[in-house]
Amino acid sequence: MALHDQTRKTASGDTSKAGSRDSSKAASGDSGGIASRLLGWYDAHHRDLPWRIAPRDVLRGIRPDPYRVWLSEVMLQQTTVEAVKSYFRAFVGKWPDVEALAAASTEDVMKAWAGLGYYSRARNLKACADLVARQGGRFPATESGLKELPGIGAYTAAAIAAIAFDHPAAVVDGNVERVVSRLFSIATPLSEAKAEIRAFVERMVPQARPGDFAQAMMDLGATICTPRRPRCMLCPLREDCSAILAGDPERFPVRLPKAEKPLRRGAAFVAVRADGAILLRKRAEKGLLGGMTEVPTTGWTARVDGATTDAAAPFPADWRPAGRIGHVFTHFALELDVFKTATESAAPAGHFWSLAHEISGEALPTVMKKVIEAAIPGATKKQRPL
DNA sequence: CATCCGTGGTC
């Protein structure tokens, strides 16, 4: 494609030069200058993160462990840094390398992932570890090789290639989309602007320190060029930014209106034994909360009345109302009426009793922890009050 | 290409 077709006016009023990314570094507002300014900012203001090698150490030739880069990038897919930190530490503590993770059971991986969301990531993580371990424990060093692995898409492949293997890959995530759409005042709605944004990033990526450049773009988006109320006065690229010149950085990126979330309802049943054990079952491997553990529930569109409750309970019992919980998923909201009963029955087919001290370690998604907490406060906490 | 897939923090 012709690069000169992608030129844009910049904040400083000049026009980006057509040509390769290492050309024309002296001109104000050109892509090479942007990378230089960004890296200078990153050296001074980068975040210290458990999976990251500090830029001073990268410059000394220290490379991050591809296993840790991969693990962190998968965890960070659509997930905030703060939410990931404790999970990352727990995972590398339990499974310090890819061979250790490959030796773990999928069930243990799901349990360790519980609460982080998007549970297909955990299943793909384990499948990917198995493949890599079988190939000698080394991750592919190229984007195309990485992208063939389960759970690794365009973004993650580029991120691993750049951060772990120092390849000048174009790393485009939500942060980068926001930064670039503001830098160049891209008015195209985000869903249609992906290719255009990628083309800008490809021009900006420096041959030197591509991994730090990628992380710098993401740090900038996370700490300065934030979705709301960006801190433009602190931005190392404020002189390059077309959106600042236009006066309203928050206008970018342009997003299409979101679909409304329907409300689904259902009932959940918490059967508890005198010793504190709770009746659980495993969900189907695929689909919503795939492979995770749950208490028995009705379908999540069912009317909640006496007839539905009796028919859908795991067994007939003296089910007593124990409150209602709400939970919002990506594409629908859910309200579950919680019922509770005391019983000493054997577990019905497909169900099992989870002992009181084991409940906190089960692969329970957050919605199910809410259900259990509604019926038995403290039951899902690690230190359960007696 | 649209839809499905969680959760918690932010303002």
Next chain:
DNA sequence: TGACCAAGGAT
């Protein structure tokens, strides 16, 4: 306080 949205991938 509820709407927004985060280091996306699979189908």
